[in-house]
Amino acid sequence: MKMSNSINQEIGTRRDEKYRHIYVVIEHFEGQVVPVSLEMLGEARRLMDDFNQKYQLREKVVAVLLGSDVRKLCDELVTYGADAVIYANHDELKYPRNDIDTRVIVQIAMDAKITKEIEPEYAGTFVKPRYMFFAADNIGRHLSSTVLADLESGLASDINKLVISDLDIRHEHKTKGQTVRYEKILEMYRPDFSGFLWTTILCLDNKNPEIQREYHPQGCSIIPGAFKPIDKDDSRDGTVVEYSPKIDQEPKIKIIKRSVIEKTIDYETCKIVVSMGRGIKDNPEQNIKLIEEFAELLGAEIGITLPLSKKPYQVSQSMDSKYMSPDRVIGTSGSKISPTLYVAIGLSGAVQHIAGMKESEIVISINIDENSPIVDESDIFIKGRMEDVIPKLVEKIKDQMQAISVRST
Amino acid sequence: MLNVGVIIKLEPDFSEGNVSYNSDGTLNRAETKNILGPHSAIACNAAFYCKVKYGARISIGTMGPPIAESALKQAQVLTDAEELNLYSDRLFAGADTLATAEVLKNGVEKMFGADKMDIVFSGHRASDGETGQTGPQTAWKLGYTFLGNVMDFDIDLDRKVIVAKRLISLQGMDTIIEEIECPLPVFITIDPSYKSAFSTVSQRLGANKYSKQGRKKSENYAQFLKTYDSQKLDLDPKLVGLPGSPTIVYRVERIPRAKTNRKTAIIDPSNPDNLTPVVTKIIEIARGK
Numbered sequence: 001m002k003m004s005n006s007i008n009q010e011i012g013t014r015r016d017e018k019y020r021h022i023y024v025v026i027e028h029f030e031g032q033v034v035p036v037s038l039e040m041l042g043e044a045r046r047l048m049d050d051f052n053q054k055y056q057l058r059e060k061v062v063a064v065l066l067g068s069d070v071r072k073l074c075d076e077l078v079t080y081g082a083d084a085v086i087y088a089n090h091d092e093l094k095y096p097r098n099d100i101d102t103r104v105i106v107q108i109a110m111d112a113k114i115t116k117e118i119e120p121e122y123a124g125t126f127v128k129p130r131y132m133f134f135a136a137d138n139i140g141r142h143l144s145s146t147v148l149a150d151l152e153s154g155l156a157s158d159i160n161k162l163v164i165s166d167l168d169i170r171h172e173h174k175t176k177g178q179t180v181r182y183e184k185i186l187e188m189y190r191p192d193f194s195g196f197l198w199t200t201i202l203c204l205d206n207k208n209p210e211i212q213r214e215y216h217p218q219g220c221s222i223i224p225g226a227f228k229p230i231d232k233d234d235s236r237d238g239t240v241v242e243y244s245p246k247i248d249q250e251p252k253i254k255i256i257k258r259s260v261i262e263k264t265i266d267y268e269t270c271k272i273v274v275s276m277g278r279g280i281k282d283n284p285e286q287n288i289k290l291i292e293e294f295a296e297l298l299g300a301e302i303g304i305t306l307p308l309s310k311k312p313y314q315v316s317q318s319m320d321s322k323y324m325s326p327d328r329v330i331g332t333s334g335s336k337i338s339p340t341l342y343v344a345i346g347l348s349g350a351v352q353h354i355a356g357m358k359e360s361e362i363v364i365s366i367n368i369d370e371n372s373p374i375v376d377e378s379d380i381f382i383k384g385r386m387e388d389v390i391p392k393l394v395e396k397i398k399d400q401m402q403a404i405s406v407r408s409t
Numbered sequence: 410m411l412n413v414g415v416i417i418k419l420e421p422d423f424s425e426g427n428v429s430y431n432s433d434g435t436l437n438r439a440e441t442k443n444i445l446g447p448h449s450a451i452a453c454n455a456a457f458y459c460k461v462k463y464g465a466r467i468s469i470g471t472m473g474p475p476i477a478e479s480a481l482k483q484a485q486v487l488t489d490a491e492e493l494n495l496y497s498d499r500l501f502a503g504a505d506t507l508a509t510a511e512v513l514k515n516g517v518e519k520m521f522g523a524d525k526m527d528i529v530f531s532g533h534r535a536s537d538g539e540t541g542q543t544g545p546q547t548a549w550k551l552g553y554t555f556l557g558n559v560m561d562f563d564i565d566l567d568r569k570v571i572v573a574k575r576l577i578s579l580q581g582m583d584t585i586i587e588e589i590e591c592p593l594p595v596f597i598t599i600d601p602s603y604k605s606a607f608s609t610v611s612q613r614l615g616a617n618k619y620s621k622q623g624r625k626k627s628e629n630y631a632q633f634l635k636t637y638d639s640q641k642l643d644l645d646p647k648l649v650g651l652p653g654s655p656t657i658v659y660r661v662e663r664i665p666r667a668k669t670n671r672k673t674a675i676i677d678p679s680n681p682d683n684l685t686p687v688v689t690k691i692i693e694i695a696r697g698k
Contacts, residue, residue: 029582036580095587096577098545098555138577142557142598145545149510154655157540167659173651191664200660211647215655224580252554256572257588272695298695310423310447326601341694351664362694363671364687376669380687384678392681396688404692 018127019216021118022048023109025134025143026065026077027096033073036135036224037063038080043162043227044133045081051164055184059130060084060118064108066101068094071242078238081230084118088243092251095258096139100251102146108243109151109217117241128153129217131186136221148219154203155219160226160332160355161189161198169204176208186218191332195306195350223332225355264327265301267337272300275330275357276323277308279346279367279386284313288323290390291345297397303330303337305347331356346386349374366390411465411564414520414529415456415488416513416547419473419480420446443476445483448532451599453487455530455562457623458605460489461615463564465527468492468520472501472512475636482630489623492521493630498638500650508653510546515642517551527593528564528571529553533601541598548596556591558600569593576600 022044027034044061052059060083065073067089074085086108092100108114109129116123128151134144136158148155164186170179188201203218267273274295280287295302302323309326330337331353342360346367347353354377357363365378366389375381382389421436422428422444429440445453459465467490471477474497481493496516504512517529529551531544548555562573570592578584607613626633639646647653676683 027579029579032582034579034582098557102549135580137579138558139579141541142545142555145506145542146549146555149507149546149549152507152655154505154507155542156656157542169659171657174657187659196664198662198664199658200662201656202659203656206652208652211652213647252591253556254590255587256590259586259588260583261586271697298691300695307423341691343691358669362690364691370675373666375673375675376666377671378673379671380674380676380690382676382678382684382687389678389684392678392684393688393691396681396684397692400688400692404696 016125017122018125018214019130020115020122020126021060021062021129022131022133023062023064023129023217024082025105025132025140025147026063026073027135027137027139028065028067028070028073031073033076034135034137034224035229036137036140036222037077038229039224039227040133040135040222041077041081042229043222044131045230047162047164048083051184058119058121062086062118062129064105066090066093066096066104066245071240074240075238078236078240079232079234081236082238084239084241086114086118086241086243088245090245090247092247093245095255096143097251097253097255098142098146099253100247101143102150104245104247105143105147106150107246109147111243114241114243117239127216130184132217132219134219134221136223140221144219144221148217151217151219153215153217153219154201155221156188156190156201156203157221158223158332159188159190159220160223162220163187163189167202169202171204173208173211174204174206176210180207186220188218188220191351195352225332225336267301267303267330267335267339270301270337270339272298272341272343273303273330273337273339273357273360274298274300274343274345275303275305275347276345277305277347277353279348280308281313283387285315285319287346287386288315288319290386290394294343294390294394297394298341300341300343302328303335304328305350305353306331306333309334329356344374344378345390347374348372349377411459411463411527411566412521412524413456413459413465413467414517414526415449415452415467415469415484415490416517416529416531416544417449417452417469417471417480417484418446418532419443419471419477420449443479445480445487446532448599448601449480449484450487450532451601451603452530452532453484454605455559455597455599455603456490456528457488457616457619458607459528459564460619461607461612463566466491466521468494468526470494470496470513470516470520472496472504472509472516478630478634481634482627485627485630485633486623489619489626491633493634494520495634495636496642497636498649500639500646503651503654504649505654505656506540506542506546507655508649508651509543510550511648511653512639512642512644513543513547514550515644516637517547519637519642525594526553527569527595529594529596531596531598533558533598544596544598551594551596553594553596554591556589556595556597559597560586560600560602562597564593571595573597576602
């Protein structure tokens, strides 16, 4: 009885809340904001507008930007939805480095004083951000991990849907088996590795008196391409605040050299892309050869699904190094493409894959299973085994091409 | 002599013939075998490279149920490890990445009788969880400098400094290879593109010798195995397992199919004539019309 009282005291919106605002950690590269950062701002904007209306609050979308010369990027972030930008300029912040970036972002997140310039009413009780967004890419994935480890709070990775709601939670540990209302909880949706299941992850305070503990910010990393930026609005107003980072120790990581590597495959310029999935399994080597011949005939580039990049098949070394590699993955963990023609062979169409090819102009799929999701995403679905269908297509294409060339001579 | 640690994970074997899927496309965990995860194996290769090239003793650690011993054994084959550590306790069950990192931090601190470590490797990400967060969080808790996506590295033993190449690829931007330098100790997650190259004859001979030794040792891997529960790891039970996890899994559902505007024409290829209009269309596009 006593315990349930102490739990109930936590309930209710209070004016003295310690956790406020969404902080969005921005990435930039050679003077340009990386697209995922604008996508995160867009989603933060939509969430915050609903949130403030629902709870009658004035919490903000706060962009956090580190670099050596980044003032010039701040206004752009405002036009894409930020209410405020906290930026830090320092020579040591020129390129992303996990050690120093983590320390500076933690400093900014814990700085109540700076939030006075963002929303004075909430600054007095501010302790940490309420929510924090990072990009789920080579930089943000690790940065989100170390920042949240330092802030000792929860983090969900690779998110493609977000909802803020009040939830009644009953949990063995979090609430000691009692039903407790949690307010303003970020429901973080994460597609699992198969692409068929969606897991909703919550970051919740422990309200069980025996292990009582507050977990804020509620952090996540967001899949590039999952959300849309808002339309650029030059009339938007925002507060731009400079932060002077305290860099008391020299960063351990020293960058010696940065070199740009040319992409081995440039899907952006491909008119036709032929992709294969796990359906090659009955005879991988033979089927890859079929697909190779088909693609060559059309002058197409070859793509793969994520499961194939994990090398689930034994094929010869030369084929393996040619195709089963992560830089050929089409989907959220690889390239997002929009060719004139996309031919999907032996792939079922997991949501991550669809996200990478749905902008294709025309989609033809070849699959034995007419219930697989790729069918809905196809203009033409050829129901059959690739071993049967591809040779027929190849033969017919050769015939027709020959006929055309004969006609034209 | 370097002290090298490797954090590994027992994972479902996604290779064909071993993996089993339910009819709805999800993984059938009961029917799927478990093995040393492929990214963990790459981390093992990197540790083995240290042993051959610089001279190192290797300690492997994993958090999991007793069955995770099998992953430690496989890792010993790959690394000729001197020490295998299983962090296993019912209290650890249900841990999210932060609570897992708490266990692994204390685990690494106890490697080689609490000796100082020079490098700890872990895989890029697990095949079944795929968060990629555990490595960097463990590094941060340890106070080691974290280096992610390392494709290649070299160690200057005199200066106790590592020079590493890292891959940075961001959405819509050029891919960058960054060469960095950093004093030891470091915590490294190895990029899937990493390949250990033994360039000299003596390295190849060394690799052969240690490989044989590793296989031999693994036959009696139990001799090298130390098992730690939360007490032996000096862990606060409030910081591990479910109680120590900020996050919970609230709901699992099937992802609804995306809305699409395409009207799908279904073609039966058993009559090749049905394919003719498809082929005409394909050729039209291929010829740029």
